[in-house]
Amino acid sequence: xxxxxxxxxELENYIEEQKLQQGDKLPILQxxxxxxxxxxxxxxxxxDLLEKKGVVFQVRGSGIFVRRHKRQGYISLxxxxxxxxxxxxxxxTSDVITLDIRKPTKEAAVNLNISLEDxxxxxxxxxxxxxxxxxIEESYFNKSIVTYLNKEIITESIFNYIxxxxxxxxxxxxxxxxxxxLNAEEAEYLGLKKDDPKLEVESVFHLTNGQxxxxxxxxxxxxxxxxxxxxxx
Amino acid sequence: xxxxxxxxxELENYIEEQKLQQGDKLPILQxxxxxxxxxxxxxxxxxDLLEKKGVVFQVRGSGIFVRRHKRQGYISLxxxxxxxxxxxxxxxTSDVITLDIRKPTKEAAVNLNISLEDxxxxxxxxxxxxxxxxxIEESYFNKSIVTYLNKEIITESIFNYIxxxxxxxxxxxxxxxxxxxLNAEEAEYLGLKKDDPKLEVESVFHLTNGQxxxxxxxxxxxxxxxxxxxxxx
DNA sequence: TTGATTAATTAGACCGGTACAATTAAGATA
DNA sequence: TATCTTAATTGTACCGGTCTAATTAATCAA
Numbered sequence: 001x002x003x004x005x006x007x008x009x010e011l012e013n014y015i016e017e018q019k020l021q022q023g024d025k026l027p028i029l030q031x032x033x034x035x036x037x038x039x040x041x042x043x044x045x046x047x048d049l050l051e052k053k054g055v056v057f058q059v060r061g062s063g064i065f066v067r068r069h070k071r072q073g074y075i076s077l078x079x080x081x082x083x084x085x086x087x088x089x090x091x092x093t094s095d096v097i098t099l100d101i102r103k104p105t106k107e108a109a110v111n112l113n114i115s116l117e118d119x120x121x122x123x124x125x126x127x128x129x130x131x132x133x134x135x136i137e138e139s140y141f142n143k144s145i146v147t148y149l150n151k152e153i154i155t156e157s158i159f160n161y162i163x164x165x166x167x168x169x170x171x172x173x174x175x176x177x178x179x180x181x182l183n184a185e186e187a188e189y190l191g192l193k194k195d196d197p198k199l200e201v202e203s204v205f206h207l208t209n210g211q212x213x214x215x216x217x218x219x220x221x222x223x224x225x226x227x228x229x230x231x232x233x
Numbered sequence: 234x235x236x237x238x239x240x241x242x243e244l245e246n247y248i249e250e251q252k253l254q255q256g257d258k259l260p261i262l263q264x265x266x267x268x269x270x271x272x273x274x275x276x277x278x279x280x281d282l283l284e285k286k287g288v289v290f291q292v293r294g295s296g297i298f299v300r301r302h303k304r305q306g307y308i309s310l311x312x313x314x315x316x317x318x319x320x321x322x323x324x325x326t327s328d329v330i331t332l333d334i335r336k337p338t339k340e341a342a343v344n345l346n347i348s349l350e351d352x353x354x355x356x357x358x359x360x361x362x363x364x365x366x367x368x369i370e371e372s373y374f375n376k377s378i379v380t381y382l383n384k385e386i387i388t389e390s391i392f393n394y395i396x397x398x399x400x401x402x403x404x405x406x407x408x409x410x411x412x413x414x415l416n417a418e419e420a421e422y423l424g425l426k427k428d429d430p431k432l433e434v435e436s437v438f439h440l441t442n443g444q445x446x447x448x449x450x451x452x453x454x455x456x457x458x459x460x461x462x463x464x465x466x
Numbered sequence: 467t468t469g470a471t472t473a474a475t476t477a478g479a480c481c482g483g484t485a486c487a488a489t490t491a492a493g494a495t496a
Numbered sequence: 497t498a499t500c501t502t503a504a505t506t507g508t509a510c511c512g513g514t515c516t517a518a519t520t521a522a523t524c525a526a
Contacts, residue, residue, distance in 0.1 A: 061519030197430030222412040294489030
């Protein structure tokens with residue numbers, strides 16, 4: 001692991017363990033340099049990473065402070081280290097309804113930048129939270145990149161498998177949000193009524209080289225869906 | 234303006250003018266260094282900024298590429314340079330319904346980290362897009378930070394006024410999303426029916442020193458609301 | 467005590483360098 | 497031609513430094 005990533009992890013653990021609250025001060029740059037025995041720029045990179053994730057904020061001339069958004073029950077839309085990890089705290093379980101190889105929908109083909117003749121792994125499942133349905137998840141994986149999938153992999157973290165198992169490097173994701181009314185089928189899956197509100201979250205995940213490999217559409221139960229986002233200004 | 238910010242702006246303009254498409258290559262680091270006559274680390278900072286905004290992605294050993302998400306009609310939730318600027322392309326106009334000084338709601342007080350006895354500027358307005366109602370916007374500004382507001386300022390860019398006029402430095406924002414049903418009053422404002430879907434977008438804007446100064450709640454017309462987001466992985 | 471001035475603290479901008487890793491192009495081999 | 501190997505290209509990690517700007521603490525004056 002890279003030095004600056006390691007430092008970022010250590011600092012995040014430190015904040016957790018010391019139960020630091022919003023506004024609490026971290027050691028100053030100079031101390032972090034000596035403590036981790038690295039140069040200033042490496043500490044800075046670690047802190048920039050934590051800033052991007054919304055964990056800290058830095059004030060010139062003053063110090064480095066903890067920025068904990070204290071609202072409970074929210075799902076983070078940034079720092080998306082695989083859906084599962086993000087949601088571990090919510091004790092989510094999910095049942096796989098479908099897992100097969102098929103041709104993509106037009107929508108999926110466009111977003112994955114492949115032809116309608118290419119193969120994709122299609123995964124459909126329902127995710128639960130606190131015993132209630134949270135969302136319907138439909139994913140299309142470009143089979144020429146994600147060459148193999150099975151039920152065990154899906155039940156664990158797909159993203160962990162993609163990085164560790166397949167040795168691929170996940171780079172960035174574009175996420176699109178829509179609000180609409182549930183259709184009859186969705187309503188039945190989610191235990192709601194037709195025309196109730198729904199939130200659709202579409203994400204296109206890319207490798208570091210820019211190739212899209214996963215198009216996912218999550219249809220959320222409006223009763224349960226609360227999202228947090230750290231904005232870039 | 235800082236060098237790296239200037240370079241970022243120049244590059245963004247360059248991409249626009251040259252009508253570069255997704256995947257198109259930018260000049261290599263070395264060329265950008267000589268072109269702007271700065272060191273490598275400065276160019277890198279500019280590129281990191283553009284990467285965070287979702288404008289480019291970099292591939293080691295290969296180059297710097299344009300990353301244009303081509304979906305039309307979406308409102309960006311990141312790179313939030315004041316609501317107005319983001320929405321200029323949508324030809325949005327807005328009517329100010331209310332502008333006064335009052336005591337905050339409990340919700341606003343908590344988010345702004347002030348007492349219920351403190352004063353806030355309260356702004357309520359409806360935003361339109363393509364002749365249709367887009368959202369109801371309610372904002373609470375901490376009056377001890379944003380000391381003065383009037384209708385002209387609100388009609389122009391508040392954020393521009395805060396930075397230029399008041400000399401404040403906007404740092405970061407926490408954004409929270411909720412999906413729910415419209416109540417009767419909201420439905421009337423938006424020209425929809427009670428119990429139709431709505432999307433609430435709450436944002437808490439902070440200065441660079443971590444002080445929250447603006448709590449805004451936007452209630453979106455579900456028919457019009459489409460959001461884009463660039464996820465941090 | 468208050469308020470202004472000065473000094474110390476602390477993060478950020480920027481430089482210029484070395485070593486490294488991923489990609490791509492060129493060359494060699496079959 | 498196809499495939500493997502090697503070299504060139506190109507961005508990333510990391511160092512260690514100078515100077516600057518914002519904040520905070522200390523000092524001094526009223």
